[in-house]
Amino acid sequence: EEASVSIADMEDPYAFEPRRHPALKPSNLKPFNAEPPMTLLVDSFITPSDLFYVRNHLPVPEVDEKSYSLEVSGLCVKNSSFNLEDLKKFPKYSVTATIQCAGNRRSEMVNVKPVKGLNWGQAAIGNATWSGARLIDVLKASGFKDNNLKVQHIQFEGLDTDSAHVPYGASIPAEKALDPRGDVILAYEMNGQPIPKDHGFPVRVIVPGIVGARNVKWLGRIVVSEVESDSHWQQNDYKGFSPSVDWDTVDFSKAPAIQELPVVSAICEPLEGATVKLENNKLVVRGYAWSGGGRRIIRVDVTADGGKTWHVADFTDQNDSKVPYHWAWTLWKAEIPVTQNVKKVEIWAKAVDSSYNVQPERFENIWNLRGVCGNAYHRVNVNIK
Amino acid sequence: EEASVSIADMEDPYAFEPRRHPALKPSNLKPFNAEPPMTLLVDSFITPSDLFYVRNHLPVPEVDEKSYSLEVSGLCVKNSSFNLEDLKKFPKYSVTATIQCAGNRRSEMVNVKPVKGLNWGQAAIGNATWSGARLIDVLKASGFKDNNLKVQHIQFEGLDTDSAHVPYGASIPAEKALDPRGDVILAYEMNGQPIPKDHGFPVRVIVPGIVGARNVKWLGRIVVSEVESDSHWQQNDYKGFSPSVDWDTVDFSKAPAIQELPVVSAICEPLEGATVKLENNKLVVRGYAWSGGGRRIIRVDVTADGGKTWHVADFTDQNDSKVPYHWAWTLWKAEIPVTQNVKKVEIWAKAVDSSYNVQPERFENIWNLRGVCGNAYHRVNVNIK
Ligand SMILES: [Mo]
Ligand SMILES: [Mo]
Numbered sequence: 001e002e003a004s005v006s007i008a009d010m011e012d013p014y015a016f017e018p019r020r021h022p023a024l025k026p027s028n029l030k031p032f033n034a035e036p037p038m039t040l041l042v043d044s045f046i047t048p049s050d051l052f053y054v055r056n057h058l059p060v061p062e063v064d065e066k067s068y069s070l071e072v073s074g075l076c077v078k079n080s081s082f083n084l085e086d087l088k089k090f091p092k093y094s095v096t097a098t099i100q101c102a103g104n105r106r107s108e109m110v111n112v113k114p115v116k117g118l119n120w121g122q123a124a125i126g127n128a129t130w131s132g133a134r135l136i137d138v139l140k141a142s143g144f145k146d147n148n149l150k151v152q153h154i155q156f157e158g159l160d161t162d163s164a165h166v167p168y169g170a171s172i173p174a175e176k177a178l179d180p181r182g183d184v185i186l187a188y189e190m191n192g193q194p195i196p197k198d199h200g201f202p203v204r205v206i207v208p209g210i211v212g213a214r215n216v217k218w219l220g221r222i223v224v225s226e227v228e229s230d231s232h233w234q235q236n237d238y239k240g241f242s243p244s245v246d247w248d249t250v251d252f253s254k255a256p257a258i259q260e261l262p263v264v265s266a267i268c269e270p271l272e273g274a275t276v277k278l279e280n281n282k283l284v285v286r287g288y289a290w291s292g293g294g295r296r297i298i299r300v301d302v303t304a305d306g307g308k309t310w311h312v313a314d315f316t317d318q319n320d321s322k323v324p325y326h327w328a329w330t331l332w333k334a335e336i337p338v339t340q341n342v343k344k345v346e347i348w349a350k351a352v353d354s355s356y357n358v359q360p361e362r363f364e365n366i367w368n369l370r371g372v373c374g375n376a377y378h379r380v381n382v383n384i385k
Numbered sequence: 386e387e388a389s390v391s392i393a394d395m396e397d398p399y400a401f402e403p404r405r406h407p408a409l410k411p412s413n414l415k416p417f418n419a420e421p422p423m424t425l426l427v428d429s430f431i432t433p434s435d436l437f438y439v440r441n442h443l444p445v446p447e448v449d450e451k452s453y454s455l456e457v458s459g460l461c462v463k464n465s466s467f468n469l470e471d472l473k474k475f476p477k478y479s480v481t482a483t484i485q486c487a488g489n490r491r492s493e494m495v496n497v498k499p500v501k502g503l504n505w506g507q508a509a510i511g512n513a514t515w516s517g518a519r520l521i522d523v524l525k526a527s528g529f530k531d532n533n534l535k536v537q538h539i540q541f542e543g544l545d546t547d548s549a550h551v552p553y554g555a556s557i558p559a560e561k562a563l564d565p566r567g568d569v570i571l572a573y574e575m576n577g578q579p580i581p582k583d584h585g586f587p588v589r590v591i592v593p594g595i596v597g598a599r600n601v602k603w604l605g606r607i608v609v610s611e612v613e614s615d616s617h618w619q620q621n622d623y624k625g626f627s628p629s630v631d632w633d634t635v636d637f638s639k640a641p642a643i644q645e646l647p648v649v650s651a652i653c654e655p656l657e658g659a660t661v662k663l664e665n666n667k668l669v670v671r672g673y674a675w676s677g678g679g680r681r682i683i684r685v686d687v688t689a690d691g692g693k694t695w696h697v698a699d700f701t702d703q704n705d706s707k708v709p710y711h712w713a714w715t716l717w718k719a720e721i722p723v724t725q726n727v728k729k730v731e732i733w734a735k736a737v738d739s740s741y742n743v744q745p746e747r748f749e750n751i752w753n754l755r756g757v758c759g760n761a762y763h764r765v766n767v768n769i770k
Binding site for chain 2: 173175181240242243244245255256258259260261262263292293298299301307309310311312324350352354355356357358359360361362364365366372373375
């Protein structure tokens with residue numbers, strides 16, 4: 001019987017998929033991709049691990065904790081390997097960081113014109129506390145010494161592979177990886193527990209402020225390099241283009257790989273199409289806001305009258321512990337006065353980050369063929385009871 | 386006669402104003418504020434010093450190069466002073482950096498609703514090569530040792546004062562000032578020559594990627610501190626607010642002082658209202674783009690049909706020498722096909738920076754009572770010959 005299971009496993013790359021929380025709404029099953037309901041998302045500053053969005057590019061690999069080994073190679077390091085116990089011997093470092101999929105909110109962009117990509121709502125984002133060894137400590141233990149100008153990129157390979165045994169891969173700029181305040185960690189815990197299978201068990205690299213796609217799960221190899229990862233996902237995906245570029249004219253070499261994401265926000269309550277009761281003639285609106293690169297959210301404005309009056313939201317949760325960098329999202333709440341007898345309103349939200357960057361009003365002029373970086377104002381239509 | 390000049394000087398704080406280039410268009414005379422014509426601006430990657438926009442908050446002070454002294458005081462330093470010769474003994478460091486006034490493009494925002502501030506066009510921005518001593522070297526020579534967590538801000542005072550003898554002042558966050566790659570310098574040269582009087586003779590602090598207002602001219606004092614500058618310009622000016630905040634409701638303590646500026650671009654040619662000749666049925670459009678915080682411009686899109694088709698501009702000038710930070714602006718050119726018999730077009734330009742931040746479409750929803758951070762799409766109406 002064991003033998004037949006083993007044959008079955010070889011035949012079905014999806015044999016090792018974990019059980020998932022029933023509240024997760026899949027946008028794809030194989031590979032598994034799913035997001036939580038918005039109302040659960042906004043309920044807690046720290047997203048529970050089993051409700052954290054799942055964005056898998058390939059089947060979940062079966063990794064044996066005991067035989068797990070992380071390989072380090074490349075420029076300025078000697079080939080080294082670290083098992084999980086080795087990694088746990090480094091000083092343990094925790095960082096609360098939001099991770100967002102580049103395709104979050106793609107379902108709104110699609111209304112302009114179809115795009116290629118999973119049809120994410122607004123919940124392909126989550127905020128967790130990640131703990132593990134600092135990348136820089138592990139590189140130093142591999143013989144890496146200080147900044148070498150040749151070192152430009154740190155590449156990561158996952159243990160997840162496609163049918164041709166090519167692993168998932170990505171890279172980040174060396175200046176992010178080596179920044180003492182960059183907080184890049186090789187995490188073996190998510191919210192105080194071993195990282196769940198869907199989130200990269202046993203080790204995921206956490207790159208705060210950088211698009212989810214570079215936060216490689218099931219981390220198997222680190223390569224110190226002069227060049228970016230040559231993986232499909234670094235070279236020919238996860239890049240932004242002009243709205244006029246289509247699949248006939250696109251040249252992926254012309255756009256930089258997405259790293260830091262732009263400022264974004266979304267309304268999590270009420271939901272699109274909901275019928276809501278006013279509280280003291282006010283509409284209660286809640287949501288999240290976040291910006292890449294560690295930029296803090298400094299203001300969220302909400303309107304229910306098409307921008308004639310904007311209301312500054314209160315921040316219900318904002319972590320100030322990592323100055324100057326704010327890796328975590330901001331949760332906010334606004335109470336909008338609504339004129340009596342109004343039966344329908346459209347609510348808009350927009351955020352401003354610490355560089356005074358703002359969101360664009362609409363998706364029309366940021367549309368791109370891969371449907372990434374969708375950060376236009378979020379607009380929600382509700383009926384008033 | 387010398388005595389009478391001296392009395393006149395005491396009576397007229399504007400007695401020391403320098404001669405200015407006749408092409409500069411003043412938005413105010415006392416204090417002097419002026420910008421160059423757009424067509425001259427876009428003509429060179431390095432803005433000639435005499436055409437660089439002038440934003441003075443107070444009268445230009447008369448500073449004697451021989452008796453000039455820069456005072457350093459505050460936390461973790463011993464009170465020190467440096468004359469110009471002392472500063473020139475430090476390693477000389479050059480950086481090509483764009484400086485932009487927070488109020489650049491205010492004249493466009495005013496079309497939504499009046500604001501308080503000088504009526505700048507799109508040329509309150511310029512790009513120059515600045516040379517001088519590194520701030521960090523001067524702090525170290527004053528006894529400053531490494532990062533002390535108490536040190537949060539570096540304050541600067543100008544030698545320019547108001548009628549009550551209060552100097553111009555500003556501050557920047559310590560993490561910017563102390564970042565070895567932050568390139569903050571105490572410049573005594575602009576484009577290879579002593580800094581002109583209007584630009585801060587003999588010493589201006591250059592803070593690349595940060596709003597002009599913190600690049601203090603006629604630098605007289607540096608204070609290492611736990612707190613921001615208490616000057617009017619740091620505390621009660623140069624901050625952004627929600628469009629619904631007016632002068633009755635504004636609370637300046639609620640917004641952070643502007644430091645990094647958001648992504649911006651402008652069309653410099655053709656000018657608003659111009660009549661232009663097509664070249665091979667194409668409209669030639671030129672302009673600049675820039676983003677704060679050292680974020681590189683990765684794309685500029687131009688449309689002449691209201692966004693139905695966007696054309697990706699070519700970069701005619703982009704300095705790649707400072708990776709990862711790009712302090713200098715990008716000059717660009719686009720050639721837009723125009724349908725025959727079209728007599729009028731509106732051209733829009735928008736830029737994207739390396740964090741994939743974009744510009745907002747219109748000024749309506751970024752309007753703020755001080756008219757700062759005006760980075761909506763630039764729109765220019767032209768007639769086709
Ligand atoms: Mo993603
Ligand atoms: Mo300014």
